[in-house]
Amino acid sequence: MLLAGAGGHAIELLDILISEEMTANLAFYDDLTAITSLHGFPVLKNEEMAKEYLSKTPDFILGTGNPQVRMMFYQKFTAWGGTHRSIKGRGIAFSNFSNSNEADIFNLCFIGANTHIGTGTLINTGAQIHHDVRVGEFSEINPGAVLLGASQVGDQCSIGANATILPKVKIGNQVIVGAGSVVTQDVPDGVKVIGVPGRILDL
Structure with missing residues (x-):
């Protein structure tokens, strides 16, 4: 599963995923910072990496609170073959x-x-x-x-x-x-x- 974002909201979301045992093959997506790992999970850094990931593991979650950014990630990841999970x-x-x-x-x-x-x-x-x-x-x-x-x-x-x-x-x-x-x-x-x-x- 690909978590769109790697900031504070995404980490709060990670707590829920851990409690629900939903962290298998989990990765974050963040092209704005230099971090490559977050709490032991990989952080994908560009669109090519995200597209390759979604081609193998299509589920994604919106890991940011901002309405416009949520919609942007939804549209991009869906266009790249992803499947939105709530x-x-x-x-x-x-x-x-x-x-x-x-x-x-x-x-x-x-x-x-x-x-x-x-x-x-x-x-x-x-x-x-x-x-x-x-x-x-x-x-x-x-x-x-x-x-x-x-x-x-x-x-x-x-x-x-x-x-x-x-x-x-x-x-x-x-x-x-x-x-x-x-x-x-x-x-x-x-x-x-x-x-x-x-x-x-x-x-």
Whole structure:
């Protein structure tokens, strides 16, 4: 399995893989630093090495939190013949009525009934996704964030740690919500929201 990225998020992901005994043939991919090994696992340094690896071991995992980088790795590795694998951590309260098979869900999260979480999205440690919530593709829901009933989050969004999205609030695509913010009203595409209550940051 090829883990896309070799930073702090990837190491947290490695802990989950170790606990689930999923480290056979594991390698990291990182073309930005000089490291060639990480905690005893090889780090591939260029596209040629990654392509060769995926031709033999096609499964890959997204090992970075940034929404745009997650989507970039997904598109590249899929084009090179890779097969995306999602990860589910431990201690998740997981509804039987959730459609979230293609999302990464870290330890100690709550995933409620009738939820839909898109391909490549990351639900980080301790986040709560309540009933009828919809989250788009390649978004990042950071630790402790709470998405309340029937709220919506678009594609490539970043919802900050401990932020709260109130019921039925709709957030557009490529939105950044600051840590600890409370979003009480709908938010258009491509903006930043901060504060309690959340307000759109003037650019």
